Amino acid sequence: MTLSLPRGVDRGVPRLLDIASQAQVSEATVSRVLNGKPGVAAGTRRRVLAALDVLGYERPVRLSQRSAGLVGLVIPELTNPIFPAFAQVIEQVLAGHGYTPVLCTQMPGGATEDELVEQLLERDVTGIVFLSGLHADLTADPTRYHKLASRGMPFVLVNGFNEQIRASCVSSDDRSAIRMAVRHLTDLGHERVGLAIGPTRFVPSWRKAEAFAVAVRSELGVPREAIGRSIRRTLFTVEGGHAAGGALLDQGCTGIVCGSDLMALGVIRAARERGREVPGDVSVIGFDDSPLIAFTDPPLTTVRQPVQAMATAAVDALLEEIDGNPVQRTEFVFQPELVVRGSTARWNA
Numbered sequence: 001m002t003l004s005l006p007r008g009v010d011r012g013v014p015r016l017l018d019i020a021s022q023a024q025v026s027e028a029t030v031s032r033v034l035n036g037k038p039g040v041a042a043g044t045r046r047r048v049l050a051a052l053d054v055l056g057y058e059r060p061v062r063l064s065q066r067s068a069g070l071v072g073l074v075i076p077e078l079t080n081p082i083f084p085a086f087a088q089v090i091e092q093v094l095a096g097h098g099y100t101p102v103l104c105t106q107m108p109g110g111a112t113e114d115e116l117v118e119q120l121l122e123r124d125v126t127g128i129v130f131l132s133g134l135h136a137d138l139t140a141d142p143t144r145y146h147k148l149a150s151r152g153m154p155f156v157l158v159n160g161f162n163e164q165i166r167a168s169c170v171s172s173d174d175r176s177a178i179r180m181a182v183r184h185l186t187d188l189g190h191e192r193v194g195l196a197i198g199p200t201r202f203v204p205s206w207r208k209a210e211a212f213a214v215a216v217r218s219e220l221g222v223p224r225e226a227i228g229r230s231i232r233r234t235l236f237t238v239e240g241g242h243a244a245g246g247a248l249l250d251q252g253c254t255g256i257v258c259g260s261d262l263m264a265l266g267v268i269r270a271a272r273e274r275g276r277e278v279p280g281d282v283s284v285i286g287f288d289d290s291p292l293i294a295f296t297d298p299p300l301t302t303v304r305q306p307v308q309a310m311a312t313a314a315v316d317a318l319l320e321e322i323d324g325n326p327v328q329r330t331e332f333v334f335q336p337e338l339v340v341r342g343s344t345a346r347w348n349a
Contacts, residue, residue, distance in 0.1 A: 023044075024047065075103070171310075175208070178211035184301070188346045189346050195257050195258075196264075229251065267284050289305065296343075301341045
C-alpha cells in the first residue's frame, strides 16, 4: 500500500500511526479502511478519511465512492459567520450519508432564491435545504414552496417557521433566547434595556421583539406604550448594530440585546465612540455564538444557537423525505444556550 506524502513529512515516521492518532482509532482499523475491507463502522470510516484530508494525504483511488445524489443548500450570504457555520455542518452530515452538497449563496445583484432553485432542479438534485431563506420572510409569497412540493422535490427549512408552508422546519427558540438575555441583564442590575433587531418581516425578528416586550414588562415593569422606544429595527450587520446601538445608548440604555453577533460588535463600536466602556458602562449580548466570537475585545456574551444539533436534525428530516418516510411537517424547536463572557457586567448606577 502506498500513500502520497504531504510536503515536509518525515518519511521515517510511521504513516499508519499518524493517521490512527489523528482519527483516534487503531492502526489495524486504518489499514482496513485504506484497503477497502469490510467490518468498519461508517462513522469510523469517515474519521479515517477525515484524518487523511487533515494530514494532507491523497485518498487512494479505491476509496472513491459513488455519490448517493446531489443535495442543494441555499443560504442568504457568507458574510455573517453563522451561515458558513451552518453550511459546514450540513455539508458534513450530508457527505457522511453519501450525498454531495451543492452550496448556493445569494448576494446583492446576484441570482435570486428562485433562480438558484431552478438551477438546482436542472441539476437533478435529490433534495434542498433552505437556511434563513424566503420562507422566513412573511412578506414573501409562499406559493414558490407549494410549487416545489408539487414537483415532488423534498426540502426542509432552517430558522423561520411559516405556517403556510407544509414542510419540516428546524428552528432555534428565539423567544427563549431573548428571555434568557433580558433576565441576565436584569440580574446584573440593569434597569434600562434595549433591543437591536432586524426587520419585523422576518420570523426570527418578530419573535425576538415579541419576547422582548413580554420580558421587559415582567422583569422591569416597562409600560406597554413605552416598549417600542427600546426596540431599534435595523440590518443584521455591524453597520446596522452601530446605528441601532447609538440610538439606544443615546436614550439611556445600559444593557443591549442584539439579534446577531455582528450587530453586537456594531453596538460595542457605537459605545466606544461615545467614550463608554464595555462592560463597565454598557453590557452587550449577541446572538448566534459565531465562530471566533469568543476572541473579540471584550469576549462577547451571546446566546448560542445549537448549530450541530439543528443541522443534523435538518439533514435527517430531509433524508427521511427522500426515502419516502416524511417526518411530521411541523417546527422542531431547539433550545439555545446563554454563553456568558466579558461583554456583560453588573450595573452600578
